[in-house]
Amino acid sequence: MSLLKEVLSRPGGEEIRRCFACSTCSGSCPVREIDGRFNPRRIIRMVLLDLKEEVLKSDFIWYCTTCNSCQERCPQGVRIYNIMNILKNIAVKEGIIHPTFKAQVDLVGRMGRLYEVEDFDNKKRTKVDLPEVKKVFPEVRRLFDLTGVRIDE
Amino acid sequence: MSSHLFFLGCTVPVRGQNYELSARKVAERLGIKLIDEPDFACCGFPVRSSYEDTAFLLAARNLAIAEERGGDIITLCSSCTATLSEVSHRLRTDPDRLKWTNRHLKEIGKKIQHPVSVKHFARFLYDEIGIERIKEKVERPLTQLTIAPHYGCHYLKPSHLFGEDPEIPHTLDELITATGARVVEYEEKKLCCGGAILGIDEDVALTMAHKKLTSVKGEGADGLALICPFCAIMFDDLQRKVDSKFNTNFNLPILYYPQLLGLAFGIPETELGFKFNKVKAKGLLS
Structure with missing residues (x-):
């Protein structure tokens, strides 16, 4: 499928054609x-020109801080932050994923958390009167399986 | 009034104990009962860039748990706030997405009927407690302090979820003023902390943090007050790294807002987790 068509078909991507390049x-x-x-x-321009390979293989799609400033200020209502997310999701579907994001996906899939909680952490918590927290959530792993996301151990 | 379930997220329980401790203390003083829910897991934000549907279900799972317990959600992390709020909003307005979600949640024995509301702790203080009631509890006004507010991004945006103009934010300013401290304006007030790309390009992320710290320091602030654990990692945990990269010596205390409020309430520093602050913030009042 063409990149532009795929972006247009996803929620948050529909408005990309309204960009007047301001x-x-x-x-x-x-x-x-x-x-x-x-x-x-x-x-945005590259997507409109359907330069699929150039967009998906470029480093810069991973550089969005998700601050949302672009989207809030766009006079044409183009949901740029959503489009950046769509582009990353399409890249992943095509087998291109930044190693940092891959690592985050694996951590969350394995434990249900981005940071591992060890006994040491819980000890540290109880020492200052904070309640212990769970270390692993198998249900989260199940949601990864249900959506066909493979987790590497 | 429904009960309030306390959503810690991933970062706060292991890297933001000072935030958690001070928020709990401050809530107690204000008579806010925060209920711990051990089954809350990741909000989904870290997965969103790669697998949007999976991330959506992670958020929905937490919303389903809250609904089952009959409570709304109060968050500390701004990224959790935006992620959970966005999913809750979508589920309320998109029946097809709700159906899709429930089809998957059924597999783990969960269901959503009425998506619960989600509110950041700071916004809860502003909206539900109110500045006047907060001021009434102040026992030790922090009149000698000049504090710069850092709102971060996901506390304000997407703005349609939160109803505060991200170009002219005011809630944190007012919350700081309520402690008796003076709020200082600075040019880079709206600049993002850079945390989301720390693992993608450390140079760029640290350059963003440096820009913010330079701007705050330039206005002579005694400290920077913030409300998100990842922003704190950028400005507090990594301040020394910024210093060595840019040959600076900021020595700028970074405070979670509830720590500041706790001080104004007269709660001892030892109970507000000040020992966890990387840049020495103890004795800010002495």
């Missing part, structure tokens, strides 16, 4: 200000 998103992006390779307007 660059408010790029002007609002805190990452763009530091590293010009990450440029939301350019990414």
Whole structure:
């Protein structure tokens, strides 16, 4: 499927055609200000031109801090933050995932938590009168299985 | 009034004990009963970039647990707040998505009928307790302190969920003023902490933190008050790293808002988890 069609078909992607390239998103992006390779307007433009491989294989789709400034300020109601998420999701579906995100997915899938809770942590908690917390949630793993997400141990 | 289930998320219980301790203490003083729910797991945020549907179900699972217990959710982490709020909103407005969700939740014996509401602890203080009632409890006004507010991103955005203008945020400013401290304006007030890309490009993330700290320090603030555990990792845990990268020496105390409020309530520092703050914040009042 073409990248543009796929973005248009997902919730939050429908408005991408309304972009008139004003660059408010790029002007609002805190990452763009530091590293010009990450440029939301350019990414939107590349999707509109259906440059699938160039978009999905580029590092910059992983650089969104999810701050939402672009989306809040877009005068055309393009949901840029949602589109960045859609692009990452499509990349993952095509087998391209940033190792950091892969690691996060595996941690959450295995334990139901992003950070491992060890006995040491619970001891530290009880020492300051905080209740112990659960270490693993098998139900979460089940939700990964149900949605066909493979977890590496 | 429904009961309030306390949603800790992943980061707070292991890396933000000072936040958790001070929030619990402050809640107690204000007569807010926070109920611990051991079955709450990850909100789904860390998975959203890779597997949106899985992330959605993780959030929905937590909402289903709260509904079953008959309570609403109060959060400490801003990313948990936005993720859970967004999913709750979608489930309330999109019957097809609700059906899809329940089809999956059924497999783990859960169900959603009326998605519960989700509120960040700071917003709960502002909306439900109110500035006046907070002021009444202040025993030791922090008049000698000048504090910069850091709202972070997911406490305010997407703004349609929270009803506060992210371009002119005011709730945290007012909450700080209620402690007696003076609020200082600074140019980079709305800048993101960079935490979400710390694992993607540390240089860029630390450069963002440096920008924020420079701006705050430039206005002569005694400290930065914040309300999200990941923002605290960027500004407190990693402040020394920012210093060594940029050859600076910020020495800027980073406080969770409930720590600040706790001080104003006259709660001893030892009960507010100050020993967990990386940049020394003890003795801020002496």
